[in-house]
Amino acid sequence: MQPVFRDQTGLVKPGRCDFAPNPTGTVKKLSIFVAKGGTGKTTTAVNLSAGLAERGKRVVLVDADPQGCVSSYFNIEPTGGLAELLLGEQIKLVRLRNNFVVMTSGGTRLWDVSGKLNQFPDRFKQVSKAFVRLRDCDYIIFDCAPSFDVLTYNVLYYAENVLIPVSMDYLSALSAVETVNAIRNFKGSGNCSVLGILPTFYDKRTRMSRIILRMIKDHFGELVTETIIRTNTQINEAPSSGSTIFEHASYSYGAADYLNLIDEMEARL
Numbered sequence: 001m002q003p004v005f006r007d008q009t010g011l012v013k014p015g016r017c018d019f020a021p022n023p024t025g026t027v028k029k030l031s032i033f034v035a036k037g038g039t040g041k042t043t044t045a046v047n048l049s050a051g052l053a054e055r056g057k058r059v060v061l062v063d064a065d066p067q068g069c070v071s072s073y074f075n076i077e078p079t080g081g082l083a084e085l086l087l088g089e090q091i092k093l094v095r096l097r098n099n100f101v102v103m104t105s106g107g108t109r110l111w112d113v114s115g116k117l118n119q120f121p122d123r124f125k126q127v128s129k130a131f132v133r134l135r136d137c138d139y140i141i142f143d144c145a146p147s148f149d150v151l152t153y154n155v156l157y158y159a160e161n162v163l164i165p166v167s168m169d170y171l172s173a174l175s176a177v178e179t180v181n182a183i184r185n186f187k188g189s190g191n192c193s194v195l196g197i198l199p200t201f202y203d204k205r206t207r208m209s210r211i212i213l214r215m216i217k218d219h220f221g222e223l224v225t226e227t228i229i230r231t232n233t234q235i236n237e238a239p240s241s242g243s244t245i246f247e248h249a250s251y252s253y254g255a256a257d258y259l260n261l262i263d264e265m266e267a268r269l
Helices: 041-054 069-074 082-086 109-119 123-131 150-159 170-185 207-223 233-241 253-268
Strands: 005-007 028-032 059-064 091-097 100-103 139-144 161-167 193-200
Touching: 028 041, 028 150, 041 059, 041 069, 041 091, 041 100, 041 139, 041 161, 041 253, 059 069, 059 082, 059 150, 069 100, 082 091, 082 109, 082 123, 109 123, 109 150, 123 150, 139 150, 150 161, 161 170, 170 193, 170 207, 193 207, 193 253, 233 253
Parallel strands: 005 091, 028 139, 028 161, 059 100, 059 139, 161 193
Antiparallel strands: 091 100
């Protein structure tokens, strides 16, 4: 059964996001991933997507985490999402803002679907096959689960570009090193590459933040983004109202940092 893409306004043409046609036909794909929780993956995926949408880019944010963190952020029902897409069923794209559409994870059903991917001889290409009919958007951004499993490898194979958030603690820095090594050793990765290492939860007042930032810069060099996401109370407050940082506190340090990240990601992509 071929998947049919829906949005919250009703049935749309199969494989479309109800955006205006993309004149170039080129879709930029990015996964937000590190094999550790608590680094700001979902926050980064949400605000990067929202900021690009505000600039007129047509963005599809895909929740590729069975825990459904994107759905929780916006308090939307997680069913009818990525799990159903991989099964060839009808799905519902949720239009959150102008130019900003979310594909939910499908909830806990995604755990079962992920396990079934190993049954396919081309098990790392199932996401690529499912998304081949999704078009007329400028960006597809994936919020990944914090673990290396067959679903994550599927996303990495398809998205090709990976942004790795690293919070300012020692275990997070170690996880970033392990994540980069695993991506580079992934035999089915195709053109998958690390687009950047993003420092998050940075507080210049603490010695640990300064040490970890220097550590990752020494190890990763130019892969570390110029943008640093500083610790900011408003960033933590925004999900409680289902708001992006730009809606919740447009003049905050958090909003400024994510605007800088958007500039840098557009340049790197």
